[in-house]
Amino acid sequence: MKHTFSRRSFLKTSALASGGMLIGFNLFNSCKSDVEPPVDLSKLNYKDFNAYIKISPEGKVTIYSVNPEIGQGVKTSMPMIIAEELDVAWDDVYVVQAPLDTENYSGQVAGGSQSIRRSWQPLRETGATAKQMLINAAAAQWGVDANTCSAKAGVITNANGDTLGYGDVVEAAAALDVPEDVTLKNPKDFTIIGKGKGNVDIDKIITGKPLFGLDYKEEGMVYASVLRPPAFGQILESYDASKAKELPGVIDVITIGEKARTLLSEGKPNWSVKLSTTDKVVVIGKTTWDVIKGKKAITATWKTDSDLESTENHDEKLLDLLNGKKFRTRRKDGNVKKAFANADKVLERVYESTFLPHNTMEPMNFFANVTPEKVHLVGPTQTPEAAENAVASLLGRSVDDIHVDLTRMGGGFGRRLYNDYVMEAAEISDAIKKPVKMISTREDDMTTGVYRPASKYKIAASIKDGKLTGYYLKEACVNGNMYGLIPNFFPAGAIENYQVDSTRLNSNITVGAWRAPYTNFLASAEQCFFDELAEELGVDRVKLHMDLLENVKNNPDPKIEYSPERLQGVLKMVVEKSNWGKVADGVYQGLSVYYCHNTHVAEVADVMIENGVPVVKKVTCAIDCGIVVNPLGAMNQAKGGVLDGIGHAMYADFSFKDGVPSANNFNSYQLIRMAQTPKVDVHFIESDIAPTGLGEPTLPPVGAAVANAIYKAMGIRLTKFPYINNMNTESSIAG
Amino acid sequence: MPTFTLKINNKKHTVEADADTPLLWVLRDHINLVGTKFGCGIGQCGACTIHVDGSATRSCLVRLSQVAYSEITTIEGLSEHGDHPVQEAWKEIDVPQCGYCQAGQIMTASAFLNESPNPSDDDIRNAMHGNICRCASYNSIEEAVKVASEKMS
Numbered sequence: 001m002k003h004t005f006s007r008r009s010f011l012k013t014s015a016l017a018s019g020g021m022l023i024g025f026n027l028f029n030s031c032k033s034d035v036e037p038p039v040d041l042s043k044l045n046y047k048d049f050n051a052y053i054k055i056s057p058e059g060k061v062t063i064y065s066v067n068p069e070i071g072q073g074v075k076t077s078m079p080m081i082i083a084e085e086l087d088v089a090w091d092d093v094y095v096v097q098a099p100l101d102t103e104n105y106s107g108q109v110a111g112g113s114q115s116i117r118r119s120w121q122p123l124r125e126t127g128a129t130a131k132q133m134l135i136n137a138a139a140a141q142w143g144v145d146a147n148t149c150s151a152k153a154g155v156i157t158n159a160n161g162d163t164l165g166y167g168d169v170v171e172a173a174a175a176l177d178v179p180e181d182v183t184l185k186n187p188k189d190f191t192i193i194g195k196g197k198g199n200v201d202i203d204k205i206i207t208g209k210p211l212f213g214l215d216y217k218e219e220g221m222v223y224a225s226v227l228r229p230p231a232f233g234q235i236l237e238s239y240d241a242s243k244a245k246e247l248p249g250v251i252d253v254i255t256i257g258e259k260a261r262t263l264l265s266e267g268k269p270n271w272s273v274k275l276s277t278t279d280k281v282v283v284i285g286k287t288t289w290d291v292i293k294g295k296k297a298i299t300a301t302w303k304t305d306s307d308l309e310s311t312e313n314h315d316e317k318l319l320d321l322l323n324g325k326k327f328r329t330r331r332k333d334g335n336v337k338k339a340f341a342n343a344d345k346v347l348e349r350v351y352e353s354t355f356l357p358h359n360t361m362e363p364m365n366f367f368a369n370v371t372p373e374k375v376h377l378v379g380p381t382q383t384p385e386a387a388e389n390a391v392a393s394l395l396g397r398s399v400d401d402i403h404v405d406l407t408r409m410g411g412g413f414g415r416r417l418y419n420d421y422v423m424e425a426a427e428i429s430d431a432i433k434k435p436v437k438m439i440s441t442r443e444d445d446m447t448t449g450v451y452r453p454a455s456k457y458k459i460a461a462s463i464k465d466g467k468l469t470g471y472y473l474k475e476a477c478v479n480g481n482m483y484g485l486i487p488n489f490f491p492a493g494a495i496e497n498y499q500v501d502s503t504r505l506n507s508n509i510t511v512g513a514w515r516a517p518y519t520n521f522l523a524s525a526e527q528c529f530f531d532e533l534a535e536e537l538g539v540d541r542v543k544l545h546m547d548l549l550e551n552v553k554n555n556p557d558p559k560i561e562y563s564p565e566r567l568q569g570v571l572k573m574v575v576e577k578s579n580w581g582k583v584a585d586g587v588y589q590g591l592s593v594y595y596c597h598n599t600h601v602a603e604v605a606d607v608m609i610e611n612g613v614p615v616v617k618k619v620t621c622a623i624d625c626g627i628v629v630n631p632l633g634a635m636n637q638a639k640g641g642v643l644d645g646i647g648h649a650m651y652a653d654f655s656f657k658d659g660v661p662s663a664n665n666f667n668s669y670q671l672i673r674m675a676q677t678p679k680v681d682v683h684f685i686e687s688d689i690a691p692t693g694l695g696e697p698t699l700p701p702v703g704a705a706v707a708n709a710i711y712k713a714m715g716i717r718l719t720k721f722p723y724i725n726n727m728n729t730e731s732s733i734a735g
Numbered sequence: 736m737p738t739f740t741l742k743i744n745n746k747k748h749t750v751e752a753d754a755d756t757p758l759l760w761v762l763r764d765h766i767n768l769v770g771t772k773f774g775c776g777i778g779q780c781g782a783c784t785i786h787v788d789g790s791a792t793r794s795c796l797v798r799l800s801q802v803a804y805s806e807i808t809t810i811e812g813l814s815e816h817g818d819h820p821v822q823e824a825w826k827e828i829d830v831p832q833c834g835y836c837q838a839g840q841i842m843t844a845s846a847f848l849n850e851s852p853n854p855s856d857d858d859i860r861n862a863m864h865g866n867i868c869r870c871a872s873y874n875s876i877e878e879a880v881k882v883a884s885e886k887m888s
Contacts, residue, residue, distance in 0.1 A: 198826065674863045
């Protein structure tokens with residue numbers, strides 16, 4: 001397929017002083033016209049080129065992977081896309097984590113399952129362009145037309161059968177102009193994309209090499225632990241650090257907070273920064289244990305600054321809001337009120353969920369070294385650009401002074417979108433004039449987090465003459481959740497009279513994105529409701545969905561981004577692969593179908609009753625995410641998302657009493673463990689459509705698949721997360 | 736401050752630290768063996784699992800003074816070239832997602848398989864139940880332990 005760049009200026013090449021070729025490119029913007037890639041590798045400039053490929057005279061390829069790696073696998077899958085179009089052997093590719101560029105670009109983020117979707121085309125173009133330049137160089141050397149040459153696995157061949165390796169021509173290629181037209185491969189010719197490639201960091205992970213933020217060290221570095229208010233709504237009044245200062249490993253005890261307060265008063269921080277107004281006590285010490293011990297030795301007094309909120313009150317107020325009239329209408333088709341007035345029957349249910357902490361296995365931590373010359377930041381963040389801007393504002397420095405290096409992350413799940421802990425590290429280093437590593441304990445993380453907000457939905461449907469005539473969904477959520485796109489997800493477009501309204505309860509508890517934000521509970525609420533609705537209508541559950549999706553096909557709507565055909569496709573596939581309706585006696589199945597993060601998913605949970613409690617034995621999952629770039633990584637994401645979804649739907653119980661979180665570590669908060677996990681059987685729709693993300697989409701629907709199966713097994717409709725709290729049994733329900 | 740001599744991965748290390756310092760922080764901060772991970776600090780997640788005299792042990796709960804005469808093995812010392820059957824199985828199955836908990840998973844699995852070379856599926860599920868994987872790579876861990884047990888028997 002011949003392909004002309006719409007924005008060729010995103011890529012430039014240069015000959016390296018050390019030999020070989022360097023291709024600098026900017027995945028999401030063009031590069032400035034007067035800037036060339038460096039000839040010296042130590043001068044890689046990420047301000048104009050956010051990613052680089054180096055091809056050595058030996059034909060080896062180094063790809064500097066640009067996006068933050070949080071376990072979603074992009075450090076493997078993004079270089080695979082380049083290697084495919086460049087046409088090199090995957091074994092000849094070496095991947096390096098690139099640091100942050102911020103000046104011209106805003107895509108270096110891990111969030112929303114968008115990394116692959118957004119970079120697919122530019123990564124392909126980059127690889128294909130480099131390949132064409134190498135072919136052109138070889139053709140010139142042979143004195144033949146480049147169109148008569150081809151390249152495969154790092155070797156260029158001409159019509160006579162002569163061959164040259166990429167390394168043989170790389171220096172000549174680097175001097176050529178970047179071609180206007182390149183040929184992208186036909187997906188059926190892919191040899192790397194679609195073939196499972198192992199995690200590029202696997203050898204380091206299994207041998208315990210330093211990789212993560214917590215592992216990063218520098219000469220002269222000290223450690224810091226931060227004492228924050230125990231309750232939301234409290235601030236520091238006074239503290240006594242005399243006992244802590246007596247400890248031999250404690251270097252100093254200081255307070256921070258003023259700089260953050262100034263920023264807040266100026267209204268500077270954007271959505272990605274969660275700041276509190278309190279002063280915080282910081283223990284500086286020689287080792288991590290010294291600062292953990294030091295913090296325990298501090299006596300602090302806290303005063304109430306705003307409401308000390310409790311879940312009990314939130315629940316009452318959210319229900320009041322749901323039953324009230326103050327809503328923002330997010331989408332309105334037809335006239336639900338009329339449909340409801342004319343209905344033979346109205347089915348109405350309320351679904352409720354709790355707050356959730358992220359609990360990344362690697363607690364929040366960051367390295368900062370603030371000096372008059374520069375600010376060096378190293379660690380795990382999903383939004384390095386936002387971190388850089390936030391620290392620049394906080395310290396009153398130019399962003400040019402700030403350099404962010406990214407480490408592999410011990411999980412993200414949305415928590416590391418917020419850079420409060422990066423700012424703390426920077427403020428501490430600025431105060432003590434030393435390189436410092438700020439480390440949170442599990443208790444710090446779980447009790448001073450940014451939580452998935454507690455929310456409630458009221459869903460109602462009208463039935464007239466045995467047909468579904470109206471659908472009305474209302475959301476009430478702590479600090480808000482619903483936004484523009486969501487009301488256009490299924491069943492939008494399928495029902496003539498359709499309305500989505502939302503309202504919020506303001507709170508001083510910090511909330512934010514948690515894996516599959518907006519839909520991680522909504523999907524389960526709606527898909528549980530459809531199960532009950534099918535029963536009420538006396539229609540087969542699968543047929544109800546297929547018919548509704550037919551309606552969408554017949555009434556195209558530009559606001560709807562899901563594809564009814566692709567949703568039907570995954571539904572058909574999951575029915576077949578799960579043996580829906582044909583399983584052995586004693587096995588109860590529940591279905592859930594959902595579209596989010598640009599990917600279509602259908603799931604069936606198989607539940608059995610063992611010793612009187614329901615046990616999830618298996619989940620079958622059908623996914624349409626377009627082309628599957630790395631089947632190994634994709635399988636990991638899909639299975640992990642399903643099990644994560646089951647764990648949080650079943651067990652995750654998190655609430656507040658007088659501003660204090662109900663759990664602070666894994667003895668009081670239950671995450672899913674191996675003996676509770678079912679087998680996950682994942683199937684991908686074969687496709688040649690451009691790929692979409694997989695970090696999130698398998699999580700939201702699975703709670704409903706489980707709840708619907710438990711209903712069949714036990715006759716109980718589960719409407720509250722976590723399910724374990726509405727099961728009337730003390731036993732673990734999955735294992 | 737007291738001085739302790741520890742035998743870690745067949746090498747002697749002298750450490751000056753308080754007797755109550757958890758072995759986890761001695762390994763990470765004093766000896767610079769950072770493969771052993773901090774997850775919870777209360778023995779609940781298993782990220783800090785090491786072998787003490789061959790048994791899987793939570794290094795966040797063991798105090799420095801308790802292990803002065805023990806053989807300590809960390810992920811860095813499980814094999815010389817990263818080719819212990821459990822490590823090989825982890826690579827073959829491509830287990831890790833974020834990878835943070837995996838050193839602890841591997842140390843739990845390798846101690847378990849030493850004691851139970853031919854485990855049933857339920858044995859594996861129960862043996863690995865104490866190690867949390869927040870990415871929920873449990874299906875792959877289970878499969879990798881099975882593959883490793885075949886390699887070891």
